[in-house]
Amino acid sequence: MTTLAGTQRSRKWVYIPLTMMALFYLLPMFVMLNTGFKSFEEVSLATMWQLPSALSLDNFRAAWELLQPNMMNSLKIVIPAATISSFLGSINGYVLSKWKFRGANIVFPLLLFGMFIPYQSVLIPLVQVMSWAGLAGSIWALIIVHVIYGIPITTLIFRNYFAAIPESLIEAAKVDGAGIFQVYWRVLLPLSIPAFVVVYIWQFTAAWNDFLFAVLLTSQDNWPVTVALNNMAGSQIIAWNVQMAGSFLAALPTLLIYIFLGRYFLRGMMTGALKE
Amino acid sequence: MTTVTPDTDVRADPPPPKRKRFKMENWWGVLWVLPSILAVMVFVYGFIIWTARVSVSAWKGLTPDYTYVGAQNFVNLASDKRFHIDVTNTIIFTLVFVLGCLLIGLGLAILLDKGIRAEGFYRSLFLFPMAISFIVTGVVWRWLMNPAQGDRLSGLNLLFHNLHLDFLVNSWYATPTWGIAAVAIGAVWQMSGYTMALYLAGLRAVPEALREAARVDGATEFQLYRRVIMPLLWPVTLAAVIILGHSSLKVFDLIIAMVGKQIALDVPSIYMWTTTFDGFFFGRGAAIGMVLLVSVAVLVIPYLWYSLRQESEG
Numbered sequence: 001m002t003t004l005a006g007t008q009r010s011r012k013w014v015y016i017p018l019t020m021m022a023l024f025y026l027l028p029m030f031v032m033l034n035t036g037f038k039s040f041e042e043v044s045l046a047t048m049w050q051l052p053s054a055l056s057l058d059n060f061r062a063a064w065e066l067l068q069p070n071m072m073n074s075l076k077i078v079i080p081a082a083t084i085s086s087f088l089g090s091i092n093g094y095v096l097s098k099w100k101f102r103g104a105n106i107v108f109p110l111l112l113f114g115m116f117i118p119y120q121s122v123l124i125p126l127v128q129v130m131s132w133a134g135l136a137g138s139i140w141a142l143i144i145v146h147v148i149y150g151i152p153i154t155t156l157i158f159r160n161y162f163a164a165i166p167e168s169l170i171e172a173a174k175v176d177g178a179g180i181f182q183v184y185w186r187v188l189l190p191l192s193i194p195a196f197v198v199v200y201i202w203q204f205t206a207a208w209n210d211f212l213f214a215v216l217l218t219s220q221d222n223w224p225v226t227v228a229l230n231n232m233a234g235s236q237i238i239a240w241n242v243q244m245a246g247s248f249l250a251a252l253p254t255l256l257i258y259i260f261l262g263r264y265f266l267r268g269m270m271t272g273a274l275k276e
Numbered sequence: 277m278t279t280v281t282p283d284t285d286v287r288a289d290p291p292p293p294k295r296k297r298f299k300m301e302n303w304w305g306v307l308w309v310l311p312s313i314l315a316v317m318v319f320v321y322g323f324i325i326w327t328a329r330v331s332v333s334a335w336k337g338l339t340p341d342y343t344y345v346g347a348q349n350f351v352n353l354a355s356d357k358r359f360h361i362d363v364t365n366t367i368i369f370t371l372v373f374v375l376g377c378l379l380i381g382l383g384l385a386i387l388l389d390k391g392i393r394a395e396g397f398y399r400s401l402f403l404f405p406m407a408i409s410f411i412v413t414g415v416v417w418r419w420l421m422n423p424a425q426g427d428r429l430s431g432l433n434l435l436f437h438n439l440h441l442d443f444l445v446n447s448w449y450a451t452p453t454w455g456i457a458a459v460a461i462g463a464v465w466q467m468s469g470y471t472m473a474l475y476l477a478g479l480r481a482v483p484e485a486l487r488e489a490a491r492v493d494g495a496t497e498f499q500l501y502r503r504v505i506m507p508l509l510w511p512v513t514l515a516a517v518i519i520l521g522h523s524s525l526k527v528f529d530l531i532i533a534m535v536g537k538q539i540a541l542d543v544p545s546i547y548m549w550t551t552t553f554d555g556f557f558f559g560r561g562a563a564i565g566m567v568l569l570v571s572v573a574v575l576v577i578p579y580l581w582y583s584l585r586q587e588s589e590g
């Protein structure tokens with residue numbers, strides 16, 4: 001009996017550390033928004049913890065003006081990259097789980113290792129090849145890079161998903177005379193919408209948040225938002241309040257995805273640790 | 277996890293007679309994945325071999341120079357003062373980052389596992405930093421950890437001062453030797469929620485009967501965690517250490533956004549970048565890239581091997 005009362009009581013104090021940690025996680029968000037909503041006159045480092053006296057959009061407007069072309073570049077890179085990645089991953093996952101060929105058990109681990117490599121070990125050849133192909137500086141270089149280095153994770157997510165689909169379903173389609181393509185198109189593709197959402201979100205987020213490849217491979221006109229934001233933060237001319245508003249704008253797309261589709265985001269994350 | 281199980285007796289099915297009927301189609305399968313396999317073979321393995329070749333070359337300057345110099349670039353690194361700083365920084369960063377994530381992640385998971393209300397709310401809150409770019413958080417932490425003192429006190433230091441916690445005021449990333457630990461705090465903020473999610477999944481897999489049995493035997497809550505639950509969470513801890521450890525070797529964006537390229541806060545991934553693309557010392561840059569690759573491989577390959585073997589057994 002005492003244990004029951006004990007657990008009841010223990011549940012109350014649990015909220016104290018949880019709430020304190022929640023504040024810690026919200027701190028950077030608070031600073032971004034609190035500063036972002038102040039008017040230019042009200043902004044000062046000495047009063048950064050005081051709430052704005054009135055909501056103003058000055059900072060967001062200024063940041064949007066600076067970052068808008070780069071936000072567009074990011075979209076132009078991220079949408080094709082995530083779309084192509086999803087289809088490639090789905091085909092690979094299908095073949096590697098349902099049409100295992102000889103050597104598939106060697107190919108799969110080799111693909112997976114590609115997910116973990118430090119990209120510093122491929123950057124020099126990458127730049128050489130992209131310049132040789134005449135793609136260096138363009139958004140195409142980045143799209144290709146995100147698609148190729150995304151193959152391991154997208155394949156893994158789809159393979160795990162398809163592996164759980166019963167063989168009998170595929171056998172039934174085969175008996176009806178469906179070949180490898182029809183089985184995919186009529187049976188697995190319609191069933192794999194949730195996996196598509198997981199992979200699309202994962203690749204969208206990864207490509208949107210990328211900095212290393214972007215700063216290496218794009219010229220100033222094609223900079224995605226991460227590179228532009230970092231540059232803005234490094235400059236002495238742009239005030240820190242505009243930087244805060246800009247940070248929030250750059251975070252907004254992936255943040256919205258997380259808020260509305262967080263369940264799928266989490267699933268992709270757990271697969272990344274090779275856990276289901 | 278999966279929602280697609282239309283009938284329940286599927287596991288009783290005999291294994292499909294793949295070999296005879298679908299031989300032809302297996303070749304189709306290979307053909308389908310071939311573009312992806314080739315792309316990864318070229319862009320991952322081909323490029324690694326290429327980098328390895330550059331790492332033993334004399335390439336310096338804008339035109340490629342593949343003159344073989346043996347291990348010279350690696351030998352030079354071993355006595356390179358800047359690389360020594362990099363190694364020290366990586367060790368400090370890794371310790372603070374991995375331990376911070378494990379402790380906070382485990383603590384939060386245990387608290388959330390107590391069956392509280394609003395669990396979903398807290399869980400989402402702890403995880404949202406994962407969705408945000410290191411560049412964004414780096415820019416914000418740069419201002420939060422502003423090391424300015426005296427009249428120009430700002431950021432967290434100002435907050436501590438306002439809360440009369442002046443003993444906490446410090447110079448963050450401007451601290452000699454330990455400055456990188458401040459950057460690691462930003463990384464802990466970003467990744468501890470992820471560690472929590474891993475631990476929470478692990479805790480949920482501990483059978484309730486086991487907890488009950490321990491309680492009936494008179495174990496206190498602390499003993500229950502220490503003797504029963506923690507040993508069961510060992511695989512989760514291992515996975516978390518590998519994932520976090522390997523990402524701390526790769527950290528780049530966060531440092532660039534928070535503190536820029538400073539020698540005092542340098543790490544191998546940034547040294548590789550600056551020496552190669554700002555200084556055109558391609559041979560040295562490639563050597564650093566190879567050192568990073570080998571460090572990551574030592575961590576990750578045994579883990580991959582272990583995970584895949586478990587999967588084929590289970």
